[in-house]
Amino acid sequence: MKEKVIFVDDDPLVLSGLRRALREYSELWDAQYVSTIADAERLFSTQAFDVAVVDVFMPLKNGLELLKEIKSDPSTSHTEVIVLTGMQDNDLVRKALEMGAVEVLSKPVDTERLVATIAATLKSVSPGFAVRR
Numbered sequence: 640m641k642e643k644v645i646f647v648d649d650d651p652l653v654l655s656g657l658r659r660a661l662r663e664y665s666e667l668w669d670a671q672y673v674s675t676i677a678d679a680e681r682l683f684s685t686q687a688f689d690v691a692v693v694d695v696f697m698p699l700k701n702g703l704e705l706l707k708e709i710k711s712d713p714s715t716s717h718t719e720v721i722v723l724t725g726m727q728d729n730d731l732v733r734k735a736l737e738m739g740a741v742e743v744l745s746k747p748v749d750t751e752r753l754v755a756t757i758a759a760t761l762k763s764v765s766p767g768f769a770v771r772r
Contacts, residue, residue, distance in 0.1 A: 642668045642761045643686065647679045647705065648694040648723065653746070657692075660750040668761065676700045683709070688718050690760050692753070694746075695724040695731065703735060710739040719760045723748055 648654050654672045661670060671688075673679050676697060682688075691709060693702040702722060709715045722735045725746040732743045741763075742756050 642689040642765055643671070644668045644690045644692065644757060645671045645673065645679060645682060645688045646692045647673050647676060647702065649674050649697040653694070661754070664754065676705050679705060683715050689764050690719050690721065690757055692721045692723060692757070695722055703738060706735065706738050706740055717764070719764060721756055721760065
């Protein structure tokens with residue numbers, strides 16, 4: 640069974656760029672791409688995800704609030720969260736890590752670094768996981 644990764648970002652260009660850049664990894668993980676936290680919450684209510692890649696600044700509810708929800712709900716607390724942000728803010732990075740994020744990556748995100756971070760995170764939750772191209 641493939642590991643499941645959800646990407647949450649309100650910018651359709653970012654999501655389509657991620658979808659294109661990560662297409663070659665579709666055999667390794669099942670990816671879902673959503674543009675609102677409400678859509679992410681709906682998916683979390685019906686599916687289990689191994690990793691969530693979440694943008695910080697989104698309308699209505701921000702990514703740190705979603706991180707808090709994920710980590711505080713027993714049904715999703717196993718999901719590892721990688722935070723994306725366009726801001727260079729050390730306080731934001733510290734806060735996200737203290738809240739349980741495994742990594743905070745800057746936008747525009749380097750695809751190789753994102754893949755390496757997802758792979759390392761998946762390996763920690765699924766020891767048999769390995770990135771093969």
